[in-house]
């Protein structure tokens with residue numbers, strides 16, 4: 001694991017993680033665009049704006065798009081309400097979803113169909129609504145839940161899912177119903193991340209592999225965030241007495257409470273970093289969002 005003297009300093013690699021399969025994936029997405037009626041852009045509800053990809057969106061051209069903010073069950077409800085208001089103001093179709101909530105996920109299909117039909121009518125005023133095939137492409141950052149959404153909609157394990165960024169590496173068409181087909185695509189990162197903080201948000205939600213920023217750096221960032229937002233679930237799970245702790249004090253306490261100790265009772269910090277990241281990503285340390293919607297210009 002990467003070690004630095006300053007645990008809050010991510011390596012330069014964090015800003016430019018763009019493995020070769022992503023450049024190929026982006027090229028193939030552009031080539032196949034004409035085969036689909038609509039694109040489903042999957043984001044993470046905990047990072048509603050920064051988990052979008054401007055570069056990918058520019059490649060979509062005029063193609064109709066529906067933004068799905070997945071994993072809403074892990075996001076802070078108050079901030080989701082604020083973001084919903086902001087998305088409403090932007091006028092772009094979107095939906096916050098927890099893809100394990102199947103009845104709610106059904107809405108995705110009806111909403112996508114509506115957008116496609118509306119588009120057909122706009123392009124051809126004489127168009128008469130008919131039950132034609134709906135072909136969709138699913139795109140987004142790594143690990144946002146693209147393949148899981150497909151499997152949930154298809155009611156079977158049609159495509160591989162894993163809690164690690166970069167699981168899907170090739171495109172694949174999947175039949176959802178007789179008249180619906182969805183194309184799974186590999187997660188694509190922006191070629192460059194603008195701010196260090198954004199890179200840490202994306203590492204925290206595991207859109208970027210842990211060895212890029214380093215578990216120590218990401219765990220320090222997540223811990224600092226949980227102390228700052230005063231997450232009650234985090235406090236209770238690790239039996240912390242207060243939020244008024246330094247990161248080092250909190251890590252030591254977690255190591256003791258969870259038995260992450262080496263010989264002579266010394267804390268095994270590497271194990272604590274892994275534990276904290278895994279539990280945070282499962283939602284055991286409370287629901288949260290990174291960043292708030294931009295303020296409207298006065």
Ligand SMILES: Nc1nc2c(ncn2[C@@H]2O[C@H](COP(=O)(O)OP(=O)(O)OP(=O)(O)O)[C@@H](O)[C@H]2O)c(=O)[nH]1
Pocket residue numbers: 070071072073074097098099100141142143144145146147148149160161162163164165166167168169185186187188
């Ligand atoms: N809590 C929660 N977890 C989810 C949700 N959707 C997906 N996941 C989990 O997120 C992880 C990644 O899911 P995938 O479907 O493989 O993500 P992907 O976007 O296809 O990832 P790549 O193929 O690497 O780009 C898995 O562990 C899923 O179980 C959700 O709505 N809520």
Ligand SMILES: [Mg+2]
Pocket residue numbers: 146147148160161167168185186187
């Ligand atoms: Mg996938």
